Structures are given as structure tokens and as C-alpha cells.
Amino acid sequence: MELYLLRYFLAVVETGSFTKAAAACLITQPTLSAGIKRLEEQLGVGLFVRNNKRVFLTTAGTRFLPRAKAILHEVNMAAAEIARTETADVLRLGVLQTLPAALVARLLAGFSAAHPGIRFDLYDGSEQELLNRLDERGLDYALSLRRVDDDSSLPLFEEGYKLALPVTHCLAGEAVIRGEDLANDSMIVRSRCEVLSETSRHFTDRNVRPPLVYRTAQDERALSMVGAGVGITVMPESYQSPDVVRIPMRDFNPRRTVALFLPRFALPDRLTGAGKAFQRFAGGFFGHAG
Structure with missing residues (x-):
């Protein structure tokens, strides 16, 4: 199911007219009508009842409406998220669920005060969940527990x-x-x-x-x-x-040893400096060399 068909459908619902919907979508009315027909064929049901003055949703169309809105909302949110993270200095940081919130908050507040142009997207998780997200490029850094002495993490403190x-x-x-x-x-x-x-x-x-x-x-x-x-x-x-x-x-x-787990892959050029700054700050914050 193509997303543009859902947009055609919602435009008709919002305007109550195929003519107005076509104008809102910057297409011709025959193109919009063909799109709605294709969507109805894919779903196997009629979505609209048409008369000379207005277009009304069928029972099936009424049931389909909230789902169509939800699908396009999620798509728009996903596109906005990509646009935001691809153009802003945002580091994606995973935080182990058993780390004190106050401790993490002090770390991030101190870093933000020193580097006001860098922001974070935060994700809570277990040790394994954070490691998985690092491997899948879903995180840039993670605050978690160090089990192995290697260069994949920077030890911060032991307790x-x-x-x-x-x-x-x-x-x-x-x-x-x-x-x-x-x-x-x-x-x-x-x-x-x-x-x-x-x-x-x-x-x-x-x-x-x-x-x-x-x-x-x-x-x-x-x-x-x-x-x-x-x-x-x-x-x-x-x-x-x-x-x-x-x-x-x-x-x-x-x-246990709490550590900052480093990126599994090279960060985008725009985030390289931010990442190094965070590594240095975290190491200094807990009294270790970064």
C-alpha cells in the first residue's frame, strides 16, 4: 500500500470533496479518483459514498480512518526524527537501568553546561539491550557495566x-x-x-x-x-x-565497574567532536583520564 494513497484518502475526508482534495494534493481530480479506486481495490472495500454535493465515508471507511491517520503520523514522526538527528548535534546515549538517575542527571547537566550546543537522546535498557543497540547502530554511547577489560569501553568508576x-x-x-x-x-x-x-x-x-x-x-x-x-x-x-x-x-x-561504552562504528563527521568531548568529560567527571 503506497503512502500517497493514504494521503489522497485523508485529503478527501478532510475536504469532503474529490475536487478540493485534488487541489490540496496538487494533482488533477482524475488522478486522485484513480488513486482512491486503487486503494479501495487493494482493501477490497468501498471507502466513500458519493453524491452530487458531498462525499461520505462508508462503514469500512470510518473504521479505516483512524488507522490511516496513525500510519501517516508515524511515518511523519520517523521522517522528522531522521531529519533532526541527521542535522543536529545529538548523541544517542543508552543508560543502564540500575544506574542512579541522580548520578546520570549530574553528569549530563555538567556536560550540557560546558557544551550547550550538544544534546542527547536517552534510552534506558538492560546490559544486553544496550549492547544490542550499540551493535545495531541504534546508540552512539552507553553507560553500562564493564565485564571485560578491552578497548570497547572507558572505565569510569568502581563501586x-x-x-x-x-x-x-x-x-x-x-x-x-x-x-x-x-x-x-x-x-x-x-x-x-x-x-x-x-x-x-x-x-x-x-x-x-x-x-x-x-x-x-x-x-x-x-x-x-x-x-x-x-x-x-x-x-x-x-x-x-x-x-x-x-x-x-x-x-x-x-x-561492579561502570563504564562508558564507545561507538561500535565511526560517528558521522558532525558528531565526532561532540563524541570526543563527551568521552573526555565523562572520564574527568568521575575522576578518570578520558
């Missing part, structure tokens, strides 16, 4: 995992907490946590099975629920909140 407890918790003043001390606590599960299985094993090895009161894929929401006293959880150290304290667990030492 461990600690308990998150409300400041009112009876153990909030401890320097280190044993898993056995948490047998009577309620647990919040961060379903996208990279060390979820290690965390579960740490407790079960100590015969501790705290009740699970909340499960969420949204880490900021989990942190808020901890602050509200709903339960406790294990989170990367970089998650902070005024009403939450972060305390290490004894004999629980997993760590």
Missing part, C-alpha cells in the same frame, strides 16, 4: 554493594552488619539487580529468609520505600538518600 536501611532502623549506627542480624527484617527485591542471586545466596547460606514485601524494577522507588520504612534492600553504593543509611554486610563483597 560495591551495601545494605540500604532507613535512618530509624535499630542497626543504622553499625559499621558492619551480619546477614544473621536481619532475620526479622522485611526485604525489598530489586528485580534488575546484577547481584540478585549472590544476595539471595548470602542470606540462605546463613539460614536467613527475610519476608519479601515488595518487588520492583525501579531502583529509585525501592530506595524511597526503604526510606519510608517499608523494608531494606541491597543496592550499589552510589544510591543515596537523606533518609537512608548505607552499611556494608560482612563477607558480602561483590563489586
Whole structure:
């Protein structure tokens, strides 16, 4: 189905006349009529009822109308997106879902202040989703976890995992907490946590099975629920909140390296400078050479 036929169809609907629709499309009326006939043949139904004064939609035409509008809207949006990203300094940045929003926001705010002419299109995703999009040229850069020491990513910082407890918790003043001390606590599960299985094993090895009161894929929401006293959880150290304290667990030492994953392919010439500037800034922001 050719898109121009949908445009003919919508022009007739909007003007209520084949003559006016042809003028709006800058074509002759016979050409428009032939186009509408071709569209009706492709669909196998009549779309219009014609009389001497006006054109009306058939029942089939009425059902087809919102779909035709939606198709052309998506096509127009796609064309606008291509035009925007192909002519503007826009870097497409993937962000791992388990990175703190506040941390990413500070990074981007600092970079935007230093480089006001460069903008970002942001995409959330899991580690694998971000890697796939990088490979498919759907992203320019990604903030994710470094699993292999190679030149495909720039390490930014390393961190461990600690308990998150409300400041009112009876153990909030401890320097280190044993898993056995948490047998009577309620647990919040961060379903996208990279060390979820290690965390579960740490407790079960100590015969501790705290009740699970909340499960969420949204880490900021989990942190808020901890602050509200709903339960406790294990989170990367970089998650902070005024009403939450972060305390290490004894004999629980997993760590992660957050890195900036570099483009898989050469950036367009107009983005080369922007990309290098972002690499340098990200490295400096987290205290590493870029």
C-alpha cells in the first residue's frame, strides 16, 4: 500500500470533496479518483459514498480512518526524527537501568553546561539491550557495566554493594552488619539487580529468609520505600538518600565497574567532536583520564 494513497484518502475526508482534495494534493481530480479506486481495490472495500454535493465515508471507511491517520503520523514522526538527528548535534546515549538517575542527571547537566550546543537522546535498557543497540547502530554511547577489560569501553568508576536501611532502623549506627542480624527484617527485591542471586545466596547460606514485601524494577522507588520504612534492600553504593543509611554486610563483597561504552562504528563527521568531548568529560567527571 503506497503512502500517497493514504494521503489522497485523508485529503478527501478532510475536504469532503474529490475536487478540493485534488487541489490540496496538487494533482488533477482524475488522478486522485484513480488513486482512491486503487486503494479501495487493494482493501477490497468501498471507502466513500458519493453524491452530487458531498462525499461520505462508508462503514469500512470510518473504521479505516483512524488507522490511516496513525500510519501517516508515524511515518511523519520517523521522517522528522531522521531529519533532526541527521542535522543536529545529538548523541544517542543508552543508560543502564540500575544506574542512579541522580548520578546520570549530574553528569549530563555538567556536560550540557560546558557544551550547550550538544544534546542527547536517552534510552534506558538492560546490559544486553544496550549492547544490542550499540551493535545495531541504534546508540552512539552507553553507560553500562564493564565485564571485560578491552578497548570497547572507558572505565569510569568502581563501586560495591551495601545494605540500604532507613535512618530509624535499630542497626543504622553499625559499621558492619551480619546477614544473621536481619532475620526479622522485611526485604525489598530489586528485580534488575546484577547481584540478585549472590544476595539471595548470602542470606540462605546463613539460614536467613527475610519476608519479601515488595518487588520492583525501579531502583529509585525501592530506595524511597526503604526510606519510608517499608523494608531494606541491597543496592550499589552510589544510591543515596537523606533518609537512608548505607552499611556494608560482612563477607558480602561483590563489586561492579561502570563504564562508558564507545561507538561500535565511526560517528558521522558532525558528531565526532561532540563524541570526543563527551568521552573526555565523562572520564574527568568521575575522576578518570578520558
